[in-house]
Amino acid sequence: MPAAKKPRKSAIDPADFKGRAATINDIARLAGVSKKTVSRIINRSPLVREETRERVEALMREVGYTPDPLARGLAFRRSFLIGMVYDNPTAQFIVNMQYGALDALRGSGFELVVHPCDSRSPDYIDGVRRFVQQQKLHGVMLVPRVSEDQALADMLASIGCRYTRIAAVALDAHSRMVITHDxxxxxxxxxxxxxxxxxxxxxxxxxxxxxxxxxxxxxxxxxxxxxxxxxxxxxxxxxxxxxxxxxxxxxxxxxxxxxxxxxxxxxxxxxxxxxxxxxxxxxxxxxxxxxxxxxxxxxxxxxxxxxxxxxRDTRDTGRIAAAMLIQSEDDLRGRPVASVRPHLVARDSCQPPEA
Missing domain, CATH: 3.40.50.2300 (Response regulator)
Structure with missing residues (x-):
């Protein structure tokens, strides 16, 4: 039985990356594999042997290599960025929504970018259009209040950008909605x-x-x-x-x-x-x-x-909305509408009225 092929020795030492970020070319040289193999591993291709995958992933962790979503988007002619567009005065609500989205995207290869806006501004829809096109977004989460704007949803549909809308009631197709039942x-x-x-x-x-x-x-x-x-x-x-x-x-x-x-x-x-x-x-x-x-x-x-x-579980709402954007449209078609049900949490601020 022939001996396993040993990776060719690299001139690059992981210690060299203290002052700069490792590139996909560095990983390929260190692992003794082709750049194409590293790319397949990053994108979870089944065409790579498990032993090779584990070795390369261990090396990437060792040198702190993180794939660039913009570079991946250029290579695959699609973006690995999910946008979150919001106009909401409550900071904690937005933070929890972001945490939920990040929960859904973790380990998927997608990254989250956010775009605060003022929906009262006459050109805010144009601003969202520029954001989507400049970032070449894969999809967009629309958070209340902007999720309630039909003109914004129509604009995204017209430029071929996927979106999910979070709202108190159904405003769109089931495959695009997360309902909060306020x-x-x-x-x-x-x-x-x-x-x-x-x-x-x-x-x-x-x-x-x-x-x-x-x-x-x-x-x-x-x-x-x-x-x-x-x-x-x-x-x-x-x-x-x-x-x-x-x-x-x-x-x-x-x-x-x-x-x-x-x-x-x-x-x-x-x-x-x-x-x-x-x-x-x-x-x-x-x-x-x-x-x-x-x-x-x-x-x-x-x-x-x-x-x-x-x-209302805001974090879970964000997780569901982001997860829908990285699922295939075929998987979403025909499924029941996504929803998050509210419930009362009784504490000490209420009691029967004084006689």
Whole structure:
């Protein structure tokens, strides 16, 4: 039986890479294989012997070699970049969404690039188009609020870029949607407050242009109505999903003589604003005022008392949206719509109203 072929000795020592990054040519020379073989290993081709694959992958780890997604895109005439486009005032929401996307892309050979934008700007869609074309993106995750913009989705379709949309309701084909069911989460918050005995309830909503705010508002109001509780217009204040807007809304609600016994805020940032005003006015949470937020962000458990909040798994949502983009379109065709269900996490910010 002939002896196994020994790799030819390389003139390059791994220690040489302390001052620079190794290239695919370096890896090929060190491993004693062709550049084409290294490329096949990077792209998980089945045409490479397992022994060779393990040896080359061990060498790449040793010298810290990382394939360049742009270079791979040129070689394979397609990009290995996934974009995330967002216009959202809540930093923690965006961070969790990125973590989820990175979970899905880890080990796939794809990388994530992000593009914040201002959807109120008249040329923001052109800006997204330039981002997609300059980066030669394989696909794009659209995060609320931009995911709700049909003109943006139409533009991506027109230039042949794959996309997934994260939204409170179905806005597109099932193969392009991750639905978050915000209406159901808000309805659960309403049911919880009613079960505790609250009837004088206020609502601080998100911006009226956001589909998530529309769904949460309608879900909350309808759930109370089914239980015989009508929410007066004076008890519904629109805010901006920010801490500052929550403060402003709370000041109006809590300065009234007949202040509510409970407030539902459509995100945790605005709920924190309510906490600020209640503390300043000497109103005890939850003894004199029950408060519920939405998102169950890390902020919810850091407030005192810990905030009852509707949890939507933002990280899991990002993971699903990114995973859909690196699956083949044939695999996605005909599958049920992807969704992430919210649920209430009860903590210490709610109790029955004072007699």
């Amino acid at each position: 209406r159901d989460g808000a309805a659960e918050a309403a049911d919880y407050l009613q079960t505790l005995g609250h009837r004088d309830i206020a609502l601080i909503t998100g911006p009226g242009a956001y589909r998530s705010a529309i769904e949460r508002t309608e879900g909350f109001v309808d759930a109370l109505s089914r239980r015989g509780i009508k929410l007066p217009k004076s008890r519904v204040l629109e805010a901006g999903y920010t801490f500052e807007s929550g403060v402003a809304a709370a000041e109006k609600l809590l300065s009234a003589k007949d202040r509510p016994t409970a407030i539902f805020c459509e995100n945790d940032e605005m709920a924190a604003g309510v906490y600020r005003v209640a503390l300043r006015m000497g109103i005890s949470i939850p003894r004199q005022l029950s408060v519920i937020g939405y998102d169950d962000s890390p902020l919810a458990s850091r407030l005192w008392p810990p905030l009852t909040s509707v949890r």
